[in-house]
Amino acid sequence: MEKLSIVKIGGNIIEDEASLTAFLKLFSNLEGKKILVHGGGKRATSMASKLGIASKMINGRRITDADTLEVITMVYGGLVNKNIVAKLQALNTDAIGLTGADINSIASDIRPVKEIDFGFVGDVKQVAHESIDKLIQANFTPVFCAITHDGKGQLLNTNADTIASQVAVGMSHLYETSIYYCFELNGVLEDINDKNSVVKHIDSEKYKDLLEKGIIADGMLPKLHNCFEALNNGVGKINMGNTSMLTQENDNFTTITL
Amino acid sequence: MEKLSIVKIGGNIIEDEASLTAFLKLFSNLEGKKILVHGGGKRATSMASKLGIASKMINGRRITDADTLEVITMVYGGLVNKNIVAKLQALNTDAIGLTGADINSIASDIRPVKEIDFGFVGDVKQVAHESIDKLIQANFTPVFCAITHDGKGQLLNTNADTIASQVAVGMSHLYETSIYYCFELNGVLEDINDKNSVVKHIDSEKYKDLLEKGIIADGMLPKLHNCFEALNNGVGKINMGNTSMLTQENDNFTTITL
Incomplete structure (x- = not known):
């Protein structure tokens, strides 16, 4: 099987312009077929605070209410994702930015309410590896942000580490996969x-x-x-x-x- | 040649949840291959105002400074685009949200400064019709927001009507194209x-x-x-x-x- 690398970067890289630029050069130079997965880090938190949206935490865990989901969609899906795509294009990597809603690539279920209601948080249900592979076969490089959807029109917040591992698991049907967790x-x-x-x-x-x-x-x-x-x-x-x-x-x- | 419809919607539809839902049903039911292009309407203006970013106008025309471009990237590229994609998926239309940076689909030049410096505004230079067609051939439905890029890592604000017509012109190499300007x-x-x-x-x-x-x-x-x-x-x-x-x-x- 052909090799496929799934690279995940966290907030520490995204928040620092110089680190991000340096990383994107390394990523562009990485040989073979590849996928990038990014979180959003503190930019969503600082944008929420600018908009007067309080970060709700229960037992130290973040709750994604409707306002917070809107901020996440703007910051992860728009600001961070599209700037990464533009920078990768400048490095001759033919990137395409995605949420799990795009080409129905990552479907998830809203997390059931037990002790805590996490709000609009999705647990991954299915990765459309064949659809994602159509992009890869067209020589595009998928860039995923940490957003999925429920298939009924609702976007959901999903942990970026989980997206990286679930996408890798899905793509293992077609490729010999390696994950790189950069931290x-x-x-x-x-x-x-x-x-x-x-x-x-x-x-x-x-x-x-x-x-x-x-x-x-x-x-x-x-x-x-x-x-x-x-x-x-x-x-x-x-x-x-x-x-x-x-x-x-x-x-x-x-x-x-x- | 096969037919391809390019449908453009404006702010009046996007800003009203019921209108948007009704429109997306019509769009999903539209037969044949198709592309959606959307603006962002007043949501970018209201988000900018919430963030304390003044809308700068010269001779009645909006200037896209760095802060405004950030808001546009968040609102058009994130919030509006990804919600439309999720809603289309719920209607069984296999949508994929794009800026002109994604798959280098729409390259533009920053508008030269003459009497007015419009800031980060792009005039379309090239539409990658073959790359866009790879998505269409894979049965994906492209959903473009009004953002392009300069190929050097810079996102640019571009009028949505112009995007619709330029994409249609580009796709005319491969399809018998029709534009629908909804207003x-x-x-x-x-x-x-x-x-x-x-x-x-x-x-x-x-x-x-x-x-x-x-x-x-x-x-x-x-x-x-x-x-x-x-x-x-x-x-x-x-x-x-x-x-x-x-x-x-x-x-x-x-x-x-x-």
Whole structure:
């Protein structure tokens, strides 16, 4: 099978013009077929605050009410996504910006209300891998923002990490997929206080070992859990580290396989 | 050649939820291959005002400064475009929302500064009809908002009527194209005070006649001028009227041909 890279960037890159420009150059130079997934970071929060929309949090988790969804649609789907597309075009990458509503690429269900009503948040139900592949086969590079839809006309807010892993799982029907999760750290760290203590390779056995030793904790717990779920569902390989892992020069990042 | 309809809607439809829903049903039911082009109407102005961005006008014409372009990108490219796409998906139309930056579909040049510096406004330079056709051939329905790009990473504000006519001209290389300009009136009126005095057919001779009689005046002058420019550049037919011209029942609108 042909290779396909799914690269996810977070708010830290998007919010800094110089970081974004540098990253987009690396992404453009990345060989082979590829997909970009981005979040929106703090720009949605600051835009909401400018518009007098209070960020509602319950138990430390953000609630997406109708006003917040509007801001997310403007900032993620419009401002951030279309500026990334324009910049990629300038780098000769024939990008096309998408939400999950476009070509019905990512359908989701609104999250059921249990203890918390998260509002307009979608849990991914189906990725239209064949439709997405029509774009890829036409040599376009899809750029997804963190928005999906319910198929009934409602846009929904969906976590960008989840979009990256679900799109990768879907595309695994057609490609040998690798995910690149770009974040602040150099990778999964053996010692959280030593940024160079990167665990270079994690497989199922090593994962169990790291869990037992308590080395994977806090925010890394759900991230790694999701990685293994994606690997168990067809994704070939997952890389975690800073954006320089997209180059040939840097091999100091974490690669995760089954 | 196969037929392709390019339908343009303005702010009056977008701003009213019921009108938009009704229009999108008509558009979904329209047979054959099609493209939707939309403006953003007053929502950009009201969003700018909420954000404390003053609308700058010189000689009655809007200036697109950097802040205004940001608002336009958020409102046209995000909020309006993606909600239209989600609603079309619910109507089983496999829509894909685009700016001119996506797949480099509409390249433009920033308008040169003469008496007035219009700011980030783009005059269309090139429509990538073959790239747009890849989407159409994949059975996707392109939905364009009124944003183009300069190919160097800069998004630009471009009039939605112009986008509709330029896209139609471009697509005329591959299709027998018709434009539908949906607006408030029933068509070009013989008597501006009688909304039923629709001129049903205008050709080059009738156009000359109407101009001489002063029946085409004010805002209609540039509209009709642009129509004949499009017809002279390959567009087959242009229809002007309210949205019900998309149905079989209503034949009370203006059709313009060479």
